[in-house]
Amino acid sequence: MDDRTTKSRIRDAAIHRFGEVGFERATIREIAADADVSPGLVLHHFGSKAGLREACDEHVVASFGASRAEMVETGTTDPFATLAALREEEPHLRYLMRALRDGSPAAARLFDEVVRESEAMTALGVEAGILRPSEHPHDQAVLLVAWQFGALALAEHMARGFGVEPFSDEMTARVGRAALEVLSHGVFADTRYEDAWRRLDEAADVTPADAAEGESE
Amino acid sequence: MDDRTTKSRIRDAAIHRFGEVGFERATIREIAADADVSPGLVLHHFGSKAGLREACDEHVVASFGASRAEMVETGTTDPFATLAALREEEPHLRYLMRALRDGSPAAARLFDEVVRESEAMTALGVEAGILRPSEHPHDQAVLLVAWQFGALALAEHMARGFGVEPFSDEMTARVGRAALEVLSHGVFADTRYEDAWRRLDEAADVTPADAAEGESE
DNA sequence: TAAACTATTGAACATGCGTTCAATGTCAGA
DNA sequence: TCTGACATTGAACGCATGTTCAATAGTTTA
Numbered sequence: 001m002d003d004r005t006t007k008s009r010i011r012d013a014a015i016h017r018f019g020e021v022g023f024e025r026a027t028i029r030e031i032a033a034d035a036d037v038s039p040g041l042v043l044h045h046f047g048s049k050a051g052l053r054e055a056c057d058e059h060v061v062a063s064f065g066a067s068r069a070e071m072v073e074t075g076t077t078d079p080f081a082t083l084a085a086l087r088e089e090e091p092h093l094r095y096l097m098r099a100l101r102d103g104s105p106a107a108a109r110l111f112d113e114v115v116r117e118s119e120a121m122t123a124l125g126v127e128a129g130i131l132r133p134s135e136h137p138h139d140q141a142v143l144l145v146a147w148q149f150g151a152l153a154l155a156e157h158m159a160r161g162f163g164v165e166p167f168s169d170e171m172t173a174r175v176g177r178a179a180l181e182v183l184s185h186g187v188f189a190d191t192r193y194e195d196a197w198r199r200l201d202e203a204a205d206v207t208p209a210d211a212a213e214g215e216s217e
Numbered sequence: 218m219d220d221r222t223t224k225s226r227i228r229d230a231a232i233h234r235f236g237e238v239g240f241e242r243a244t245i246r247e248i249a250a251d252a253d254v255s256p257g258l259v260l261h262h263f264g265s266k267a268g269l270r271e272a273c274d275e276h277v278v279a280s281f282g283a284s285r286a287e288m289v290e291t292g293t294t295d296p297f298a299t300l301a302a303l304r305e306e307e308p309h310l311r312y313l314m315r316a317l318r319d320g321s322p323a324a325a326r327l328f329d330e331v332v333r334e335s336e337a338m339t340a341l342g343v344e345a346g347i348l349r350p351s352e353h354p355h356d357q358a359v360l361l362v363a364w365q366f367g368a369l370a371l372a373e374h375m376a377r378g379f380g381v382e383p384f385s386d387e388m389t390a391r392v393g394r395a396a397l398e399v400l401s402h403g404v405f406a407d408t409r410y411e412d413a414w415r416r417l418d419e420a421a422d423v424t425p426a427d428a429a430e431g432e433s434e
Numbered sequence: 435t436a437a438a439c440t441a442t443t444g445a446a447c448a449t450g451c452g453t454t455c456a457a458t459g460t461c462a463g464a
Numbered sequence: 465t466c467t468g469a470c471a472t473t474g475a476a477c478g479c480a481t482g483t484t485c486a487a488t489a490g491t492t493t494a
Contacts, residue, residue, distance in 0.1 A: 038442065040442070139391055147368060150363065154328075154363050154370065161329065174356055177418060189349045192347070246451085254473090255474065256453090
């Protein structure tokens with residue numbers, strides 16, 4: 001027995017399928033079978049496959065929004081607690097991972113939201129003396145979110161590299177440890193590369209301000 | 218006039234299409250049209266769509282292998298020179314990006330190869346005093362490659378975050394600058410998080426050696 | 435009770451796809 | 465010139481898919 005409404009059962013089955021095999025490969029017939037309904041009913045409730053995707057997007061994004069809002073309230077500032085908390089909702093996480101890879105609009109929305117929040121939280125961390133101030137806080141936020149989401153999207157490959165199961169506790173631990181080391185000390189022994197880059201930068205006059213237009217080519 | 222052989226023309230058209238829209242969405246008919254041949258000829262040369270993918274995989278992986286081998290010979294040790302060099306072959310880069318997102322076997326192969334090479338190059342860098350020695354060199358290599366490839370896979374989102382075009386010089390510059398800052402200094406002001414994690418680590422006894430099996434659950 | 439509306443089904447439809455295949459063209463070698 | 469192998473075409477086939485639709489069951493409303 002399943003006390004959820006039929007519509008939400010279909011949506012959850014779709015989230016699961018989409019997350020597992022991607023939007024393209026997932027078929028309405030399979031989703032309907034998973035939810036123990038006929039294919040026709042899926043279309044009755046969601047209009048089309050695209051409509052079904054939108055409903056899933058909305059639900060997952062809202063769900064993550066809620067848990068992020070909770071973290072903001074409790075005042076969590078570091079990104080790894082976030083990652084750990086995300087693991088609680090594995091189907092949604094898989095869905096998000098797929099959405100990122102599929103290039104779904106929802107993933108783009110979520111990416112931008114998280115960048116914005118990450119930038120704000122970083123500012124708080126800097127004030128609190130926990131985080132090192134960056135010369136380009138926005139760029140850094142974009143990069144760190146891309147790394148975090150990117151690692152999520154490539155979880156399968158990382159797991160293989162570690163020799164563990166994707167989405168296992170083992171994996172979270174290994175990723176967390178390695179990431180903390182890098183994010184605490186960096187990987188370069190000194191700043192020779194950074195200095196070199198900065199000189200190139202100043203010569204080419206690439207500043208965030210006039211970033212919108214490309215003057216070469 | 219195109220002096221390449223018809224077969225390689227088809228393969229290059231396929232690499233382009235696969236890279237642009239992904240393996241699933243790309244159709245043999247479109248690829249054939251791009252290469253100015255009939256759909257039948259594509260199958261005549263490559264047997265099936267999967268065979269065509271394999272041929273593309275092999276070609277792209279080999280191409281990247283060649284340019285990486287060249288970098289090893291010239292003794293380049295830092296990952297950003299690699300990124301810059303990759304930009305020269307944009308279609309192949311787009312293909313690789315898609316392959317990573319699609320979960321193609323070729324992408325897995327390449328990922329593992331690059332991890333291995335990255336680990337070796339990092340060891341060289343440490344010896345040379347350029348790179349900081351890591352406590353878990355393999356884990357660090359996996360993480361850094363995942364970040365690098367992940368950022369590549371999410372190039373579209375990063376570009377939007379920066380307000381620039383994907384695969385533009387502008388974008389390379391911004392990513393490089395932000396990455397160098399993080400990889401030179403880290404983001405944490407001190408090691409309090411790392412220390413806390415290490416204590417958790419020792420308590421749970423999570424070591425790389427017995428990483429293969431999960432004892433909980 | 436009757437009517438209207440919603441949930442649900444199963445079959446059918448249309449389309450686009452990968453693939454097959456017989457036919458034709460092309461060209462090197464006997 | 466004849467022949468065989470290969471390149472190439474275009475039409476057709478079969479299949480899986482998203483979608484439509486009339487019909488049925490169930491539930492609410494007047």
